[in-house]
Amino acid sequence: MISLPDKFKQRLGWILLLALIWQLIAASHFFSELIFPGLDKIILTLFTSLTNGNLLKQLIFSLIIIAQGLTLTVILALSLSILAYFSELAASLLETLTALAHPLPGIALMPLILIWFGAGKTAILLVIIHSVLWPLILNLRAGFNAMPSIYNLIAQNYCLTKLEFLFKILFPAALPYFISGLKISWARSWRALISAEMLFGAINSLGGIGWYIFQRRVFFDLPGVFAGLVVIILIGIIVEDFIFARLEAKTVQKWGMSK
Amino acid sequence: MLKKFLLLLFVLLILLTFTACQANHQSSQQQVGLKKRKLVIAEQYGLAYAPIQLIKVKKMLENAEPGLEIEWKQLSNTAAIREAMLAGRVDIGFMAIPPFLIARDKGMDWQIITGLAHCPLALMSNQSAVNSLADLKPENRIALPQPGSIQHILLTMAAQKEFGQADLFDNQLLTMSHPDAMNALLAGHEVTAHFSSPPYLFKESKIEGIKSILTGQAAFGGDFTFIVGVSKSNFYQENPQLYQVFMQTLQKAVAELSHNPAQAAKNLAAVYDLNQQELLTYLTWPGMKYSQDVQGLKRFADFMTFQGYLTSNNFKVGNLVKTNSIFKIIGETEGND
Known part of the structure; x- marks a missing residue:
């Protein structure tokens, strides 16, 4: 925790430097302003979109869908992985399913999902779940399998029930893997959501952040496209540096499982 | 620390100049390309x-x-x-x-x-109850290539003319390519109407149950390119x-x-x-x-x-x-x- 402020200072330094270079290139007018808008224009567009436009509502809409998708997926992945941990048969089925489904990009499934479920919220949720479920299962199972077998013997020594074993030994032991799986899931769910929104169009009357970017693109508003990207980057940094960093500090770091 | 940053800035600037030169080089090559007539x-x-x-x-x-x-x-x-x-x-x-x-x-x-x-362009619908723009309900989805496309502008022109509100249907749009939209219209769910252009328009108009509820000319109020x-x-x-x-x-x-x-x-x-x-x-x-x-x-x-x-x-x-x-x-x- 002590090293955090320092890390932020450095990061801020880098961001300022990159912003400066960006602004210098834009100000040099080496590229047309239509291709390379200045930061002032981007920030201005971002500001007007947030205050006058629907960007904030669209962002909240996107985040709610991601939260729903991630919650569903975590429950699903945990149940499947636990089942596979205790049953050889379930494990081989899950391995087969993962091998079949994991290489499929969510985007490739879109036409199918569109025909079966229509272009509604269900479709976007399905794309998110598909993109997140398989990597999360892989991580969880790796975590479960990496647990030293001596922990099993300890559990037997203490005569722990299966449920106690699950919550007192297996979960904590696999937590570093689970958290890194969650990080991957978070990043992948963003990607899935934004590509789905850009393909399907507005899902409710406003659409989400992906739809915002698409709309800016078709109206030839590059500062607006960048404004959408900036929002995504900011959310990514906030989630990574605050939520995940806190989660790690309170659990795996405190327990001495990782640095 | 500051020294390191300055050094890095220097290196980055040099790199930048090089890429800029390269870009220049490319564009001059392109000009030659045009003279070579491509x-x-x-x-x-x-x-x-x-x-x-x-x-x-x-x-x-x-x-x-x-x-x-x-x-x-x-x-x-x-x-x-x-x-x-x-x-x-x-x-x-x-x-x-x-x-x-x-x-x-x-x-x-x-x-x-x-x-x-x-x-000819036309808004085509597959529902017997929908015979004009006024029959479209807020939950009905309209497929067209993208906002800002001619199909979208024609729709806003018609909405302005009939209801005095150009963006009336903007919350019901579904961005779809013409072939996807045609398939969705044929499948009969999700899409209520498709702002179509030839040859999709002609194919759709041959199918029973699919009809035009608004033509491009009516929306525009005349002929247009x-x-x-x-x-x-x-x-x-x-x-x-x-x-x-x-x-x-x-x-x-x-x-x-x-x-x-x-x-x-x-x-x-x-x-x-x-x-x-x-x-x-x-x-x-x-x-x-x-x-x-x-x-x-x-x-x-x-x-x-x-x-x-x-x-x-x-x-x-x-x-x-x-x-x-x-x-x-x-x-x-x-x-x-």
Whole structure:
């Protein structure tokens, strides 16, 4: 925790430097302003979109869908992985399913999902779940399998029930893997959501952040496209540096499982 | 710490200069490329582009200008053509008038160099209870290529005319390519209406239960050019001869489609993957007209300015079009000009 402020200072330094270079290139007018808008224009567009436009509502809409998708997926992945941990048969089925489904990009499934479920919220949720479920299962199972077998013997020594074993030994032991799986899931769910929104169009009357970017693109508003990207980057940094960093500090770091 | 940062800044700046030099080098190479006479033309899929397809299959440009290298790009949407032209990868692109105006409004230095086709456009619905715009309920979804497309602008024109509110249907749009939208319409769920263009429009209108609830002409209040050819002004300024060759070749292709559609249908059947007879029916469908004249530009510009899709309202039709004796501008004097 002590090293955090320092890390932020450095990061801020880098961001300022990159912003400066960006602004210098834009100000040099080496590229047309239509291709390379200045930061002032981007920030201005971002500001007007947030205050006058629907960007904030669209962002909240996107985040709610991601939260729903991630919650569903975590429950699903945990149940499947636990089942596979205790049953050889379930494990081989899950391995087969993962091998079949994991290489499929969510985007490739879109036409199918569109025909079966229509272009509604269900479709976007399905794309998110598909993109997140398989990597999360892989991580969880790796975590479960990496647990030293001596922990099993300890559990037997203490005569722990299966449920106690699950919550007192297996979960904590696999937590570093689970958290890194969650990080991957978070990043992948963003990607899935934004590509789905850009393909399907507005899902409710406003659409989400992906739809915002698409709309800016078709109206030839590059500062607006960048404004959408900036929002995504900011959310990514906030989630990574605050939520995940806190989660790690309170659990795996405190327990001495990782640095 | 500060020293390190300064050093890094220095290194980055040097790298930057190198990349800048490289970019310069590339663009000068490109200019040489134009003198070596390479022409890049971008279009989309559809019957409106038939003259372009004819030029392509009959190698008309290669015959008119021996040694000329032509690169054809068929892109899936207008935004992609616009971006490619902005990046300098495409010399001449084809699209509808509204997307041209939107980019022009944002400062892109380009002009309409020719009209290409008038086509019937229509909003098609598969529901028996839906016979006009007024029958569309808020939960009904309308499929069209994208916001800001000609289909979208026509829909807002009709909504303005009938209900006094241009963006009435904006929350019901579904962005779909024409083939996807046609399939969704046939499947009968999710999409209630599709703003269609040929050949999808013709295919849809042959199917029982699918009918037109609004035509493009009714929405616009007259005839208009569906697809125009555009190019950045530096293209025809730097390559006047190439520009003229292209215009004359296009004139011949348009003439064949207008005066000898049977011959054109024979030449193009393979391109459109239709049998000759069916293609001929489509090419001569009422409302199909191949012409280099540009019609309706002023009304589109006025409406889009009024609705706030365009911000700079000082468009003069004369500045938007690179005029040529080959074609006329129709409807320039209508409205407040």
